[in-house]
Amino acid sequence: xxxxxxxxxxxxxxxxxxxxxxxxxxxxxxxxxxxxxxxxxxxxxxxxxxxxxxxxxxxxxxxxxxxxxxxxxxxxxxxxxxxxxxxxxxxxxxxxxxxxxxxxxxxxxxxxxxxxxxxxxxxxxxxxxxxxxxxxxxxxxxxxxxxxxxxxxxxxxxxxxxxxxxxxxxxxxxxxxxxxxxxxxxxxxxxxxxxxxxxxxxxxxxxxxxxxxxxxxxxxxxxxxxxxxxxxxxxxxxxxxxxxxxxxxxxxxxxxxxxxxxxxxxxxxxxxxxxxxxxxxxxxxxxxxxxxxxxxxxxxxxxxxxxxxxxxxxxxxxxxxxxxxxxxxxxxxxxxxxxxxxxxxxxxxxxxxxxxxxxxxxxxxxxxxxxxxxxxxxxxxxxxxxxxxxxxxxxxxxxxxxxxxxxxxxxxxxxxxxxxxxxxxxxxxxxxxxxxxxxxxxx
Numbered sequence: 001x002x003x004x005x006x007x008x009x010x011x012x013x014x015x016x017x018x019x020x021x022x023x024x025x026x027x028x029x030x031x032x033x034x035x036x037x038x039x040x041x042x043x044x045x046x047x048x049x050x051x052x053x054x055x056x057x058x059x060x061x062x063x064x065x066x067x068x069x070x071x072x073x074x075x076x077x078x079x080x081x082x083x084x085x086x087x088x089x090x091x092x093x094x095x096x097x098x099x100x101x102x103x104x105x106x107x108x109x110x111x112x113x114x115x116x117x118x119x120x121x122x123x124x125x126x127x128x129x130x131x132x133x134x135x136x137x138x139x140x141x142x143x144x145x146x147x148x149x150x151x152x153x154x155x156x157x158x159x160x161x162x163x164x165x166x167x168x169x170x171x172x173x174x175x176x177x178x179x180x181x182x183x184x185x186x187x188x189x190x191x192x193x194x195x196x197x198x199x200x201x202x203x204x205x206x207x208x209x210x211x212x213x214x215x216x217x218x219x220x221x222x223x224x225x226x227x228x229x230x231x232x233x234x235x236x237x238x239x240x241x242x243x244x245x246x247x248x249x250x251x252x253x254x255x256x257x258x259x260x261x262x263x264x265x266x267x268x269x270x271x272x273x274x275x276x277x278x279x280x281x282x283x284x285x286x287x288x289x290x291x292x293x294x295x296x297x298x299x300x301x302x303x304x305x306x307x308x309x310x311x312x313x314x315x316x317x318x319x320x321x322x323x324x325x326x327x328x329x330x331x332x333x334x335x336x337x338x339x340x341x342x343x344x345x346x347x348x349x350x351x352x353x354x355x356x357x358x359x360x361x362x363x364x365x366x367x368x369x370x371x372x373x374x375x376x377x378x379x380x381x382x383x384x385x386x387x388x389x390x391x392x393x394x395x396x397x398x399x400x401x402x403x404x405x406x407x408x409x410x411x412x413x414x415x416x417x418x419x420x421x422x423x424x425x426x427x428x429x430x431x432x433x434x435x436x437x438x439x440x441x442x443x
């Protein structure tokens with residue numbers, strides 16, 4: 001029997017189908033982590049293959065293929081009409097790839113990379129469909145060059161309130177050392193001193209003690225800034241009698257499966273990694289996330305911070321942020337307004353440029369040391385991170401950043417939306433009035 005979708009999932013499918021009827025060619029479905037993206041994708045693929053049409057399903061990491069293939073099989077998708085392919089492989093074998101009637105891109109925020117666009121250009125007359133939790137590139141660009149409409153229905157806060165995701169508690173350090181802040185002539189903290197205070201390469205707090213204090217005995221995933229740091233973290237937990245294991249892109253498949261099974265069986269409590277447990281990676285339910293890797297990537301932050309929020313009655317997820325990522329990006333369920341347009345960093349959530357792995361051509365954040373796709377090691381830049389084990393983490397109950405609003409005035413369809421945009425950017429209401437006059441919303 002095909003899956004029975006939740007009402008909000010049915011609505012997303014309905015909106016997607018309607019977008020094609022309205023003339024759009026490349027919609028992107030925005031679904032928060034935990035919204036059941038793979039179920040929605042499989043339902044659209046099922047309806048497509050039921051009509052005898054071929055589907056090309058693109059992923060950026062090999063291990064994701066078996067996961068989505070299993071979901072498709074359970075939802076009665078005709079797999080004889082589906083081609084699952086790594087984007088790096090398909091982009092090199094376009095002439096040998098049967099023409100599909102629909103291209104589905106998983107983790108669609110990667111879609112601006114050259115390898116994806118090569119496929120899109122080759123099959124330029126084929127409708128496309130993307131899925132992502134964060135429709136923004138790592139350099140801050142919107143997806144307007146590859147998508148023509150964003151389809152949204154629910155956000156993370158709604159999923160928590162309606163028991164599709166677990167509630168959470170978030171712990172982080174006070175990131176800025178106020179002793180280093182200096183006043184300028186206007187009696188404000190100077191931008192230089194603020195930047196220096198915030199850019200120290202530190203991991204705040206004793207990792208073992210905070211785990212014992214905040215989540216003792218819980219299954220936890222730790223995200224580290226390098227393979228070496230991940231191995232050291234696992235070793236530190238083991239040395240304190242807390243069973244831990246490390247995973248990276250070079251971990252053999254059989255060993256990886258054995259480690260994950262041990263984690264599922266609660267024989268291992270701590271799973272340490274860099275980026276391997278990220279987008280689309282299926283891991284057993286856990287309740288705790290330990291962040292030891294600072295990132296300016298909003299996409300990466302949301303994927304990692306929400307990894308422990310799979311719903312279970314009575315469960316509260318614990319997020320232990322030792323690097324202050326929350327000060328850059330806000331809380332995981334903050335309200336965010338998306339746009340297809342390119343954003344400037346000042347609007348919040350913009351991200352560092354990417355680099356491309358010379359081995360498998362995967363696009364990764366510029367600070368990545370080991371490619372999560374193939375394990376290729378990049379040259380180390382900028383040294384290691386210091387540790388301030390004396391720092392205490394505090395619970396964060398309110399977002400330290402303003403509402404993240406990626407929209408431009410042209411995205412707003414009413415005066416209310418313009419006033420909201422002005423408020424979120426810290427502008428005066430007169431700015432909204434001027435924009436409304438310019439856009440013809442008022443005479």
